[in-house]
Amino acid sequence: MTRLMVALSALVLALFCLSLLVGPARIAPADSLLGLLRGGLDPVAMVMREIRLPRAILAVLVGGSLGLAGAAMQGYLRNPLAEPGLIGVSASAALGAVIAIQSGLAAAFVLVLPLMALAGALVGVMLVLVLAGPRDGALTLILAGIAISAMAGAITQLVLNLSKNPFAVNEIVFWMMGSLADRSLTHVWLALPFTLLGWLVLARLGRGLDALTLGEDAAATLGVHLGRLRLLLVLGTACVVGASTAVAGTIGFVGLVVPHLLRPLVGAQPSRLLPASALGGAAMVLAADIAVRLVVPERDLKLGVLTALVGAPLFLHLIYKTRKEQP
Amino acid sequence: MSVLELQNLSVSLRGRQIFRDVALSVQKGEMVGLIGPNGAGKTTLMRAALGLVAHGGHSSLAGMTPMARARAVAWMPQSREIAWPVSIEALVRLGRMPHHGARLSAEDHAAVARALDHMGLGDMRSRTVTRLSGGEQARALIARALAQETDLLMADEPIAGLDPAHQIATMQMFQRLATDGRAVLVSLHDLGLAARHCARLVVLGQGGIQADGPPAKVLTPDLLARVFGITAYHAQTPQGHIFQPLEVL
DSSP: OOHHHHHHHHHHHHHHHHHHHOSSSOOOHHHHHHHHHOOTTOHHHHHIIIIIHHHHHHHHHHHHHHHHHHHHHHHHHTOTTOOGGGGSHHHHHHHHHHHHHHTTHHHHOTTHHHHHHHHHHHHHHHHHHHHHOSSOOHHHHHHHHHHHHHHHHHHHHHHHHHOOOHHHHHHHHHHHTOOOTTOOHHHHHHHHHHHHHHHHHHHTTHHHHHHGGGOHHHHHHTTOOHHHHHHHHHHHHHHHHHHHHHHHOOOOSHHHHHHHHHGGGGTTOHHHHHHHHHHHHHHHHHHHHHHHHHHSTTSOOOHHHHHHHHHHHHHHHHHHHHHHHOO | OEEEEEEEEEEEETTEEEEEEEEEEEETTOEEEEEOOTTSSHHHHHHHHHTSSOOEEEETTTTSOHHHHHHHEEEEOSSOOOOSOOBHHHHHHGGGTTTOSSSOOHHHHHHHHHHHHHTTOGGGTTSBGGGSOHHHHHHHHHHHHHHTOOSEEEEESTTTTOOHHHHHHHHHHHHHHHHTTOEEEEEOSOHHHHHHHOSEEEEEETTEEEEEEOHHHHSOHHHIIIIIOEEEEEEEETTEEEEEEEEEO
8 A cells, every 4th residue: 555545544534533523512522432332322422323423424435436436537538627427427316316305205204315316326327328329439428428417407407497396496406515414324324335336346447447548449459348448437437426416415526626636646547546536535525524514513504515615726726737737 | 370360351431441352461570561541541451450440351359359369469559649647667567457467477577677678768767658759658659569568569650750760760679579579560651661671561552452562572663653653762772672752643
């Protein structure tokens, strides 16, 4: 393990612990960590187990997913501006959630919303695969992703447009901003299998992505099965992004900025960027989720709003740096 | 021993026939130059031989599994794509991908070092490849293909854009590979270098192979007029073949 990986792991661990210690319920740090180990109906233990622990775990799952999927997508498309939402999964997952809220089903049972978001992601990814066709090119995949994103976005807008229920509209708008507040361990159990499966699939793409540094033809003659690589990339991304969107809403900029930031630190090799970017994404979402609790604790600042607020200037800085390096 | 065997190979792209009934056999120890005017289908012929383009007929490479093919032939596309600012050494290591498992073995490291030395890049191995000049990038990409250490090396215009010294050095290096018992199939536009360094030339034009043999037999005034539409000066001198295109017909 390189020094960078050790440093990133330590950062994630530290932020994870910090995330457990921060919250409106004023509990002393030692008490809160002890509370985690204590069972029963003790209020401190309840707060820790039911509120803070799921939140911290979800931040790691969601952030790791977005960072990993972003690095894989950028590696596959050989474009530093690619991001996991590009293949339309986040937009179609969001549509599933929006329909759940608008139809009132979400109020009936807490898991209806994430389950419908997962169903939306599944439909989205099937459509993308059908549209992109059996050939193994990257261009058709981008076009199919854009088409599905636009379509899902348009239907989401239509639902908002025609909705006669102002409460549902309000809820949809806030849900789409992305948040980890008030999530339970049930959400963790729902997201965990998809996330782990997706991580497993994406983490194994490193070699193929490395070969793609030389272009599709050279990669194919280095023994990379490009059709399979694309299929695994799409399925892995759909798993992790679908699960993330289902439990946290849409959280932008993490999958775009984190791989970009870490690329120079791994010698720009896609295979080394994958694990680094997963840890970096987890750290960024953990930090952002701590920040939303600290900056304006009395107002419910949304996580997705904060990542975009922090991510966009960071990105501008990167553009500025890239411009300076160009002749 | 044959490393490439093409029979009745034909390719049509978007309803247009590029070439048909191409038969070609390349043996170990051969350095074969593939020449022909723009649009004759040199790139398509090599990509079809590799199985990267849908084709009719038979190619010995196209039927292999991707992994077996990667150990049989190294391919250098014409577009010198390098997507990320990796180091020269990391780029050259990609050539070992068909050979190693999770980690590079001592043999892999030795092959990378040999390839770097062949191309005179040993001292530059940690430089970022995207910050190099076009010629240096081309050499790094050739080193990557060399590191693959396959019996056959196929390269699409590998010397375009190199300075004369590196053009000659690259052609001589290909010749050495052939002398050492490997085979090289290389497409070229510079007929002078092709005539000088390739023991065998294959001319592609007008939908098929027009000539196949030693340069002196292939580069006849009639063929040059018919396929390339040029005249040329061609002489056998103590310094070897001298070939200089002269006029457009």
